[in-house]
Amino acid sequence: MLIVMEAGARPEQIEAVVRHIEKMGLKAHPIPGAQRTAIGVTGRQGAKDPGIVENFPGVKEVIQVSHSYKLVSREAKPDDSVISVGGVDVGGRGIVVVGGPCAVESYDQTRTIAEAIKRAGGQLFRGGAYKPRTSPYSFQGLGEQGLEILARVREEFDLPIVTEAIDEESLNLVDQYADCIQIGARNMQNFSLLKRAGKARKPVLLKRGMSATLEELLLSAEYIMSEGNYNVIFCERGVRTFSDHTRNTVDLSIVPAIKRISHLPILVDPSHGTGKRNKVLPMSRASIAVGADGVLVEVHHKPEEALSDGPQAILPSTFADLVQQVDAIAGVLGRSIVPTLSRA
Amino acid sequence: MLIVMEAGARPEQIEAVVRHIEKMGLKAHPIPGAQRTAIGVTGRQGAKDPGIVENFPGVKEVIQVSHSYKLVSREAKPDDSVISVGGVDVGGRGIVVVGGPCAVESYDQTRTIAEAIKRAGGQLFRGGAYKPRTSPYSFQGLGEQGLEILARVREEFDLPIVTEAIDEESLNLVDQYADCIQIGARNMQNFSLLKRAGKARKPVLLKRGMSATLEELLLSAEYIMSEGNYNVIFCERGVRTFSDHTRNTVDLSIVPAIKRISHLPILVDPSHGTGKRNKVLPMSRASIAVGADGVLVEVHHKPEEALSDGPQAILPSTFADLVQQVDAIAGVLGRSIVPTLSRA
């Protein structure tokens, strides 16, 4: 922490701040400058917040410096983490493409799409059994029946499953049926759910909240890791801004920012990120080009009949193009698509 | 819904859109214009999303018009709702001032602050037993022990209690111990929690999410009401923007916007809204001036020792000034502070 005093701060005001900091068991380092004094604060911060000195007379500003994340950081683990999702590696030199419908609607729908995903070279299958919907009157997902459909389709196509959990009850079931537990953007700071996910056996795909900073995203992963589950995969899915030509604004620069600070892998979801079918393919290419470990996209064979988010789902044929283009872009970075599982 | 066709759209493209809309059981109304044709869509929308036509050839844009909220709306109930929190009316002509610490830290701390709140004329007491904290390593609240302290203090001072629930387990306990269940900003779209709150017996104080639109806030209240709990109080607590001189940007214009659309009351929380002690009093005055039904503020007698959010807590003496100033502002609008409960 750095405390900046006002230009006219009196010596006794500076001393009062120093005394208060030291009473908290921290160390204060006054730095007299040409115009004003700044006070550096070091030591391990306890339960009390030293930021309170902002209200002391003569104090101009208090600037937070240190970060609370530890386990997510490269300072804790310098090398890239590679996380296995049902046998498919996420992170490292490979690239993964996760495809599937927004929501599981029926066995036939799910099977048809899964077949297309597999044929095109997608390595993981996504589909929601529990859907967090803005309106209580929208389709909320098939629940456990949806999970059963997903599990059945996995067996048929050797496609590990990523699916969302929205509360403790659904998380328990997802942990049991699926290969990766998705925590959605709206639950990124549902700390009870994060702690529960930290006790799950399966890896967690953690989506960035709609207005989450990089630091908050890292700390939400820290919640999961601090409970013992070290298999966390980040996912950028667009943030909310004034910009209105897409549903959200995809913030691709978070990919190299995460890579610099953390050892965990990161995917991008251009379907929710843009909300527009015609932007999914170009933004998928850009995601791989910027250094993401893969993309997560919505695919539907009859988007005009989809029960949710039809306008952003791409067709199976576009998905096949996407896999090829993404692989070609990966090649420029010396990476390539992770091979799909075979049905040995 | 309104579908806007491109200037050069061909008649058969327009027809294809019309046919698709009608196949969904809706009615299409083409409106030929000077430059382009628009197609109005009416009828009750079913499970399928007609927005899919955005991807049809010749379609320029699809504009959503109708809203999904019903019970929160003045179209459902034209008159203002007045909601009783432990005997104190929220909404109507009265103004409420809710004060208390960010977190319940001990019986002594809680009692000291409650006494000051009561003496100054505050009518409701707030204090967190469950704290959603960004970092897993920060103080997370005393849990049920905190609720017991709150209940004990309520008896001593006749101050009904507002406190936050963060998951199903804590909600059950809050419903039992407190007079009003707070759903925090981070959980505004935790739909499982909202549904559970819809089955609680106590009124719900629903805080606006950090990047929630007016419509999303209304729909979150609709989740609670659609489960049978009609006692919802909104709370504006600042939204996240680029603006960095306060922690969040308080969006006071949502107060008249809510009042126009909904019959439910709305409070403002300038403590979290600004994150700065010296902004709480002026923003409280502004909140009442714009038409809010009350304010919710953090008070601590020793903010430098607070376990959370000390820098934004005001002192009991400032709280006493706040009650008086807020009452004077209310007078200009023909309103006044609701009298506190007496210990009859």
Add this chain to the structure above:
Amino acid sequence: MLIVMEAGARPEQIEAVVRHIEKMGLKAHPIPGAQRTAIGVTGRQGAKDPGIVENFPGVKEVIQVSHSYKLVSREAKPDDSVISVGGVDVGGRGIVVVGGPCAVESYDQTRTIAEAIKRAGGQLFRGGAYKPRTSPYSFQGLGEQGLEILARVREEFDLPIVTEAIDEESLNLVDQYADCIQIGARNMQNFSLLKRAGKARKPVLLKRGMSATLEELLLSAEYIMSEGNYNVIFCERGVRTFSDHTRNTVDLSIVPAIKRISHLPILVDPSHGTGKRNKVLPMSRASIAVGADGVLVEVHHKPEEALSDGPQAILPSTFADLVQQVDAIAGVLGRSIVPTLSRA
């Protein structure tokens, strides 16, 4: 400036940073901490940006601390500035209400509205002769003819004039005809125009840019003052956010923030700030309640015929209510409406 080193930074990396800082003529103060070292930097920064060390090996983060504004600051002038606009004081204990149409459309329109403003107790008249419009095909204002109409109306009603300048040419004319030169939000960082305004004889009303931080707003005023014109009045007019129930999001907390740092007065424009006629009156009350020195509102007697921004203009009768309510709110803060000029 504060430089935060990585936890594992080696001594020679720290030394390299220190050496570089000192080569720039600045002083480096290493502060060894439990986990990592921070380096405070003091001294007057020259032309070169020391922020470059962010790219040095072992550096985690560089945090800017000092501010570049001087003349706008209370450190330069502790007391509130009171600025005379054609004889009407802005700042100090009084409150001003500035009213008028978005655009000057004709002598009759302007005269009718000015008469209503004067009768209701408004002290200053606003109206655009030069209109910065998003589209080149929208009405762009009457230009110098508009200024002549404004000057004529001023004589008839003793209402000093505030009107916008959009480039050097119009600024020269506005400086000649009007009593206060408005710099609009879109030109807040048109530095050439700011420098020109710094050489004008008349006070300047500087509107906050749509995405300007507090610091940027202060520095834009500094541009004007550094050229010799010390009569600057700030104006909050809403910032651009994701929030869509109003045209912009009025950030009222900037009022106490400005008051704390700067001696210059600040007004609020709730008409552009909300873009909704029905929000102007409540937001005007809130502006005065939070501590603003006045409000600037759009008034039109026939808003349905206005050539620009009709939907946000209030009627003369609402304006009369506004003056009364604003005066009553001011009373709570021990302030009152500045008396209007009389036609002695």
Add this chain to the structure above:
Amino acid sequence: MLIVMEAGARPEQIEAVVRHIEKMGLKAHPIPGAQRTAIGVTGRQGAKDPGIVENFPGVKEVIQVSHSYKLVSREAKPDDSVISVGGVDVGGRGIVVVGGPCAVESYDQTRTIAEAIKRAGGQLFRGGAYKPRTSPYSFQGLGEQGLEILARVREEFDLPIVTEAIDEESLNLVDQYADCIQIGARNMQNFSLLKRAGKARKPVLLKRGMSATLEELLLSAEYIMSEGNYNVIFCERGVRTFSDHTRNTVDLSIVPAIKRISHLPILVDPSHGTGKRNKVLPMSRASIAVGADGVLVEVHHKPEEALSDGPQAILPSTFADLVQQVDAIAGVLGRSIVPTLSRA
């Protein structure tokens, strides 16, 4: 325009709206729905804004539908525009890489960097002679002397020049000395400057404003084109959001959005977009991958001595890598770097 009536709107209220619309010379098309009536409005809108009906009794909402841009649109010109900047084509199948220092500081500095740009395969040279700086006390550029240096360097290396104009005076000089006139983000809505640029002989590089919507950006280009200069190149340079890990948030999805609506080319500036040297290379790759026609980056051989924006400038060696990687990514899209000019 679409007018949505309230559910309980009475027939005479609907009629009043219809009459008002028709009095304005427009045509009203009432569409009765299950719950409420909507009224479509067609016809060429004149000077008066029909949005005013928002304040009529019984009206719930007014939704704008039509756009004001014409010349920038693919409806006006379906094929991609290819714009020659000093003989280098921007747009079409080629990709351009524009490099150079933030500011021209001296002939030697400029020459050294230009040589590196040319050697690495960059086709255009950038460098500011007029710098819009947030603080009046920062280095403001060398002015005409800087333009002379740029012109001299162009002759030596056959590198056409892109440089910023900040007001009418500098625009006249830039038009004379340079090959492309840059309008910076802060001036995107300086409409007087846009009109002046519309009369210039050279192409214009128009940067997106910090909080500009797609529509506003298009309309700013429309300002230039409506004055007769059809050679406009867009440039995305990041928008301002709450996200704080980069200086701005680069909104890459605007590239396919622009391509869909407009025939004009678009570049991306990842240097200003991120403000971080280590993000420039990955974001350059992403820009080409998403479909941009080129990138604009800051290069400095001694960034630690740069007079402005040193922390975001890349080294000449990184620039050489960038050109190669960008070319490889372009290859995946069937595009390639436009060959540099030779000194024939």
